[in-house]
Amino acid sequence: MTDDSLIIKHLQAIRAILGEHGERLERIETRLSSIEHTVGFIYAGAGDDRATMQGLARRVERIERRLELREGDD
Template identity: 55%
Template sequence: MTENMENLVLEHLRGIRGTLADHGERLDRIDLRLSTIEQTLGGLYALSASDRDALTHLTRRVERIEQRLSLSDA
């Protein structure tokens, strides 16, 4: 009976080890995907800042043109 119990415990431990290995692999894949998302988001923030700077520059140019043509209210 004791040998059967030991075999049963070992069988359960092997199952747990296999499950942990599967979870570890899945966690590695999730970590990789999260890193990719973070890099993409960082790139989008950089593009957004660049676009904002370009828009600010264009707004200033339009304001100067309006002033020169006396089209602005101010």
């Protein structure tokens, strides 16, 4: 076996390994993107929940004032 063919075989083995790692990196990137997307939805949902809770707190305060269960802050 000549030195050239040995080098070619090594380069082919290196290329195969890099190809495997490339496929793995693509899968990792896809999964990371999915996680980022999910976290974004969770974050947006938490903001919606906070707004809902603030609205409910205002309504309860209004009801308490009307029923004279709480002194008015106005």
